[in-house]
């Protein structure tokens with residue numbers, strides 16, 4: 048069986064689990080490392096482009112000697128005066144390819160949008176909004192806003208599948 052050494056550019060369990068849950072079902076032996084890699088964007092990306100760039104930078108900065116590295120970045124963007132949560136992923140390979148894909152988007156309540164517009168990161172805002180701690184590490188804003196129907200790991204898992212499908216087609 049093919050042996051793959053991969054990296055996920057985060058120490059956030061929601062992201063690590065999203066990647067490991069997808070890779071464990073592949074026809075490979077996968078050695079997954081979670082490493083910190085700079086997104087080179089603001090801690091709270093405020094557009095689709097900035098969020099996507101954060102994912103790309105994470106993947107590139109984490110690649111090192113791995114077969115591929117995955118970057119996952121959450122952010123927000125404004126459409127018609129409404130702030131939406133957005134999520135982007137990127138997969139960087141040793142032969143210079145960068146695959147990208149986007150995940151779920153959902154409108155943010157005005158109360159949360161106001162905090163973001165005042166410069167606060169979504170993570171702390173969500174903890175206060177839901178009166179819980181570390182939401183970003185498990186259910187995520189998406190979990191709160193979907194009443195638990197979708198959690199952050201599951202949401203990023205779908206993005207990882209979109210990336211892995213592109214990677215597999217490229218590798219075949």
Ligand SMILES: O=c1[nH]c(=O)c2ncn([C@@H]3O[C@H](COP(=O)(O)OP(=O)(O)OP(=O)(O)O)[C@@H](O)[C@H]3O)c2[nH]1
Pocket residue numbers: 056057058059062090091092119120121122168169170171173174182183184186187188189190199
């Ligand atoms: O509670 C949350 N639930 C979410 O669904 C969510 N999506 C994004 N964010 C926030 O947006 C910023 C960039 O996100 P982000 O990709 O950097 O995530 P993160 O900081 O949690 O992980 P990481 O940087 O350790 O990899 C950070 O302030 C995150 O808190 C979320 N917070």
Ligand SMILES: [Mg+2]
Pocket residue numbers: 090
């Ligand atoms: Mg972060």
